[in-house]
Amino acid sequence: MSEWFAFLADRYPDVLLVIWQHIYISLSAVAAGFLVSVPLGIYLTRANKRTSDFVIGIVNVIQTIPSMALLGFMIPLIGIGTFPAMVALFLYSILPMLQNTYTGIREVSPAMKEAARGMGMTDMQILFKVELPLAISVIMGGFRTATIYTISWATLGSLVGGGGLGYLVFGGLTVSNDSMLITGALAAALLAAVADVLTKHFQNICTPKGLRK
Numbered sequence: 562m563s564e565w566f567a568f569l570a571d572r573y574p575d576v577l578l579v580i581w582q583h584i585y586i587s588l589s590a591v592a593a594g595f596l597v598s599v600p601l602g603i604y605l606t607r608a609n610k611r612t613s614d615f616v617i618g619i620v621n622v623i624q625t626i627p628s629m630a631l632l633g634f635m636i637p638l639i640g641i642g643t644f645p646a647m648v649a650l651f652l653y654s655i656l657p658m659l660q661n662t663y664t665g666i667r668e669v670s671p672a673m674k675e676a677a678r679g680m681g682m683t684d685m686q687i688l689f690k691v692e693l694p695l696a697i698s699v700i701m702g703g704f705r706t707a708t709i710y711t712i713s714w715a716t717l718g719s720l721v722g723g724g725g726l727g728y729l730v731f732g733g734l735t736v737s738n739d740s741m742l743i744t745g746a747l748a749a750a751l752l753a754a755v756a757d758v759l760t761k762h763f764q765n766i767c768t769p770k771g772l773r774k
Contacts, residue, residue, distance in 0.1 A: 629717065
């Protein structure tokens with residue numbers, strides 16, 4: 562334990578730097594995934610079932626690609642560094658948010674939409690005043706899942722020079738430095754736990770009061 566505290570005291574600037582890198586890479590990837598997934602999910606609820614099944618199927622296939630293989634595939638295409646790591650994490654983050662957006666909107670009662678249409682609402686008004694408010698809890702649930710998973714997956718970004726806590730985890734394994742390894746693993750776990758609490762709170766805020774659990 563004393564060795565670990567000595568490591569933290571000696572290397573804390575480096576530890577803080579890789580923690581910041583980890584947060585930046587993870588949140589940037591999730592934010593980009595959210596901006597793509599939600600509009601795409603909304604579009605798929607309006608598209609025919611064959612189109613929606615095809616698109617979601619492609620995203621499912623991407624999700625099944627091993628992370629190491631996907632990162633390796635990025636190297637000849639866009640090189641090494643932070644950007645390839647963010648692209649890989651972005652691709653992984655899409656599925657939970659896309660699926661939850663699609664499912665949440667599709668599960669809105671047809672009777673409620675028909676009632677809104679009977680009141681003279683346009684399709685856009687139904688989307689923003691009926692469907693999205695009722696589906697927002699499910700959508701934010703996908704955001705929460707994607708955020709936690711992405712923070713975990715981001716440790717692999719260091720393998721392509723993306724920085725983050727993977728530098729401590731894999732560096733500790735390489736040089737048999739237990740203090741470095743433990744620091745990286747604990748920091749990643751704590752970030753995921755904090756993200757879980759914050760995104761759960763955010764999900765609760767976004768959910769209409771009558772639908773909160």
